[in-house]
Amino acid sequence: MNERSRESTRQRILSASQKVFAEHGYTGANMRLIAQGAAVSVGCVYLYFKCKDELYLTLLESWMNELDARTTDALENIVEPAEALAAFITTGIVYAREHKEMVLLQGRDLGFARGLEMKQQFLRKRRSLIEDIVRKGVATGIFCDCDPGEAAKLIFCSMRGFIVTMMMGEEALYSPEAGVELLLNGLLRRDTP
Amino acid sequence: MNERSRESTRQRILSASQKVFAEHGYTGANMRLIAQGAAVSVGCVYLYFKCKDELYLTLLESWMNELDARTTDALENIVEPAEALAAFITTGIVYAREHKEMVLLQGRDLGFARGLEMKQQFLRKRRSLIEDIVRKGVATGIFCDCDPGEAAKLIFCSMRGFIVTMMMGEEALYSPEAGVELLLNGLLRRDTP
DNA sequence: CGATTGACTGAACAATCGTTCACATGAACG
DNA sequence: CGTTCATGTGAACGATTGTTCAGTCAATCG
Structure with missing residues (x-):
């Protein structure tokens, strides 16, 4: 003992x-x-x-x-x-x-785990959609030369985080406008003083 | 009947x-x-x-x-x-x-929802930290004139989405470097051709 | 009017799970 | 050696939950 x-x-x-x-x-x-x-x-x-x-x-x-x-x-x-x-x-x-x-x-x-496969499939599809959009933006020169896969992941996670935050009943919900703005323009200032 | x-x-x-x-x-x-x-x-x-x-x-x-x-x-x-x-x-x-x-x-x-109060407190603190960083960046002119609260929410949600995605056992996990890069610089091209 | 059909009932069953508590064991003490 | 202390045991308890199935009732049919 x-x-x-x-x-x-x-x-x-x-x-x-x-x-x-x-x-x-x-x-x-x-x-x-x-x-x-x-x-x-x-x-x-x-x-x-x-x-x-x-x-x-x-x-x-x-x-x-x-x-x-x-x-x-x-x-x-x-x-x-x-x-x-x-x-x-x-x-x-x-x-x-x-x-x-x-x-x-x-x-x-x-x-x-309920319906996990179905969920995963659905979410995979949505992520691909994002990736396609980003890839097109990169190809046309509108978006910077980033990895479309990585960008899609970040964007996907941003939206997913929104969902979870909502679930938690918290107030940390960004507005779509602000979210889009930040993802497109980034935080760093663009107009150089 | x-x-x-x-x-x-x-x-x-x-x-x-x-x-x-x-x-x-x-x-x-x-x-x-x-x-x-x-x-x-x-x-x-x-x-x-x-x-x-x-x-x-x-x-x-x-x-x-x-x-x-x-x-x-x-x-x-x-x-x-x-x-x-x-x-x-x-x-x-x-x-x-x-x-x-x-x-x-x-x-x-x-x-x-397990341990919700404790978590909310913890996460609120983390979000405030993000917000302070962003506010400072805006004040010093390094970051653009955005709403620090909204930016913090978006960043917070990105990280939270990462956690959930990991929980789902998926592959949609962005690398920190790519995530930071995108959040700082945005998707839109900065060098105007 | 009895039989059939369609829609529904809820007590009972089997299984599971968090928790309890009378009991057990070995070491140390006087 | 008997007693006390420290650490641990696991069957039993009470509660809960998904599901089943013998039975009920009303409407319709022949």
């Missing part, structure tokens, strides 16, 4: 939780599966965490704290706005890439 | 489903609630739809078909790429706004 300490068991439970939540989403994750992953009994989990929710929120909070710290670090010695923005975006995205499991922890509840 | 027809009952069930799914998500929606909303028995729902899944997919499919048709219409007489892109984005976003319920139908299952 002494080969297990409270901290070690607690950590094991958190670790297993992360994996199970990431794979199954909150709803799909069940405590038996988590206990199994942590090599403890299901009752043991409740010795360390009050309930399933607390488990999830503990993980979520540590994730947010870490991303916060990372972002603060990245911005520390940057004054120039374009550079700052670049650092902000890059940090966020690279972090998400490195911690895919933490990203997945946020999603993929049971209903998520 | 004859005051109800098959089509009328079926439609009522679909209508009620939409509301319940939108409010509770797939997992949270239960068939008793749907039946209640449709003013039929729970067994009656199964006379029209094989299972809960079929109900959901029927709604999802009709939503996607409608958005598809709308987008096709909007792009029909447009040749210029910047205009086409503007139409595409505007249509998508306006449609989402008008059909919030359909958006929510997709959404509660993303698991984003």
Whole structure:
């Protein structure tokens, strides 16, 4: 018994939780599966965490704290706005890439997979549409010499982010005009003083 | 009994489903609630739809078909790429706004509602950070005279869309460099030939 | 009028899941 | 050695949910 300490068991439970939540989403994750992953009994989990929710929120909070710290670090010695923005975006995205499991922890509840293939097909089609438009713009010289695929991805993500933000009932919804304006003209000033 | 027809009952069930799914998500929606909303028995729902899944997919499919048709219409007489892109984005976003319920139908299952308050606080903070950077850029003349709030929203949504796309296991992930480049410089060509 | 048809009912069933708590075990202590 | 402490167990409980199916009722038909 002494080969297990409270901290070690607690950590094991958190670790297993992360994996199970990431794979199954909150709803799909069940405590038996988590206990199994942590090599403890299901009752043991409740010795360390009050309930399933607390488990999830503990993980979520540590994730947010870490991303916060990372972002603060990245911005520390940057004054120039374009550079700052670049650092902000890059940090966020690279972090998400490195911690895919933490990203997945946020999603993929049971209903998520509902009609997933259909959704993916639909969205793929829409992305292609964007890409075609951008490719045409590049070919005609109206758009800059960018990678149409990458541009389409960014635009696609902007719209998708809008949808999710709406779902969350938040106020961070850009107007179509402002969105289009920024995507076409960019942030950097065009008229040189 | 004859005051109800098959089509009328079926439609009522679909209508009620939409509301319940939108409010509770797939997992949270239960068939008793749907039946209640449709003013039929729970067994009656199964006379029209094989299972809960079929109900959901029927709604999802009709939503996607409608958005598809709308987008096709909007792009029909447009040749210029910047205009086409503007139409595409505007249509998508306006449609989402008008059909919030359909958006929510997709959404509660993303698991984003878990730990919502904590997340909203965290994300609000991040958005403020973006906004400050943009505001500073505008004040120093490096960035164009845009609304920092709107720009921050767009940038925020781009990053958020990235997260969701990753969750969907898709390939539509822009690189940070390309993302930053596009957001700073925009799509429209800067060197005038 | 009895039989048939169409539309519907809701209790029951089986399965699942978060949580509890009486019990177990080993180590340390006096 | 008996007692206490620390760590852990897993069957059982209560609640919930998708689905089924024997039964009901009204309208129509022959």
